[in-house]
Amino acid sequence: MRNWPTAGGPRCAASAPGTASTTRVSCSRSAPCRRSAGDRRGRGGLVNDQEPEFDAVLLAGGRARRLGGADKPGVTVGGRSLIARVAAAAAGAGRLVVVGPARPELPHAVTVREDPPGAGPVPALRAGLAEVRAPWAVLLAADLPFLGFAEVTGLRRRARTGTGAVLVDDGGREQWLAGCWRTDVLRAALAGYQGASLHGLLSPLDPVRLATPAGERAPWLDCDTPEAVERARRLAGRAGRTVVTAEHGPRPARRGGMIVLEDWLEVACRELGLKASDVDRDLVLDLARDVAHGVARPAAPLTAYLLGLAVGRGEPARDAAARITELAEGWAADPDPV
Incomplete structure (x- = not known):
């Protein structure tokens, strides 16, 4: 941002002349x-x-x-x-x-x-x-x-x-x-x-x-x-790399799913005034997977929310997740536990 080019950029077919500057x-x-x-x-x-x-x-x-x-x-x-x-x-x-x-x-x-x-x-x-x-x-x-x-x-x-x-x-x-x-x-x-x-x-x-x-x-x-x-x-999680196409020349390589997740987690935590380092990402993802497989896919985000409520109440995250995972596994074994 401190130095500026001497060569002009490309014009498109619809270019219109600007002002003197x-x-x-x-x-x-x-x-x-x-x-x-x-x-x-x-x-x-x-x-x-x-x-x-x-x-x-x-x-x-x-x-x-x-x-x-x-x-x-x-x-x-x-x-x-x-x-x-x-x-x-x-x-x-x-x-x-x-x-x-x-x-x-x-x-x-x-x-x-x-x-x-x-x-x-x-x-x-x-x-x-x-x-x-x-x-x-x-x-x-x-x-x-x-x-x-x-x-x-x-x-x-x-x-x-x-x-x-x-x-x-x-x-x-x-x-x-x-x-x-x-x-x-x-x-x-x-x-x-x-x-x-x-x-x-x-x-x-x-x-x-x-x-x-x-x-x-x-x-x-x-x-x-x-x-x-x-x-x-x-810091972004991996070295940047490019792929080359004949039409556009170099362009960014497709981002991995975990890179997207890390970026989103960072932004969401900043918005809420939280530290991303305080979030046990793998614990939450594993819990969501087990609940989705053992109960139903829509139950996964709801259960993650319940885990957050339990942690906010003072329960250790890993203890709460273990209890919910055990419950989900039992639910899968007995679809009518009542």
Whole structure:
């Protein structure tokens, strides 16, 4: 996110010229762009009854010098490209705007480039913001592998109390490429700003600072170096790998089921204020399997919920699971135990 390219991105057949400082590619493929699921907003123009609608702007045009000029947004972590992981964190956006080269893994994104390419993050933000239609804009770097839906939701909620909200790291430093802003305030700030620093642009807006629990998978961690990429891959549970197709070139390999489960468990625990390390995943999965086989498949999630209630009441998880498993095995042997 600190360095920006000198080569322009591909245009699609429907390209339209932009302003003097913006080149609009309009979509990442030659077919007409379709509205994303996020365009189908709920009543009153809201994503739900509490949260305001928003568009997401992903800055994805860096040169990646410290990665040897690699396509950093396309680097895979946990079986998904970095930019796909960040886009998933912004799920529900009315529009997904990518400032950088077109991304085949995001076919419905609006793709724009600052003109000239390489002008820097502030012109890139200006180009992306020109495509925002919603009253709120989520601004994100495209190389944050552990930024999740929970963090973006937290930013949106906190932003409602003022002009915007920004993530801060464990040292209290603002992460300017992880924030949510009132679109009109951001446009006004850009209109009167002649500098090149995101800090200089955004700090005077006095956003709410959102701190999140520190950890190995902290949401502000980026992938600027080969060492950072390898560390992210280890933390995600496996090394990223790619497969090559003639039509699209490199694309992320299919994710394993356990990788999906680990990602989901991490996000769900963060949303509920829990620690994923406190969840005995294998114990719960084994219990659900035994109940599904011994009783009925719909009984598995209900039984997992009952296990949670028992643990919340103070019963050791393994003791409760053993009792339920024994009950399920007896149920299978005697379908009418009453």
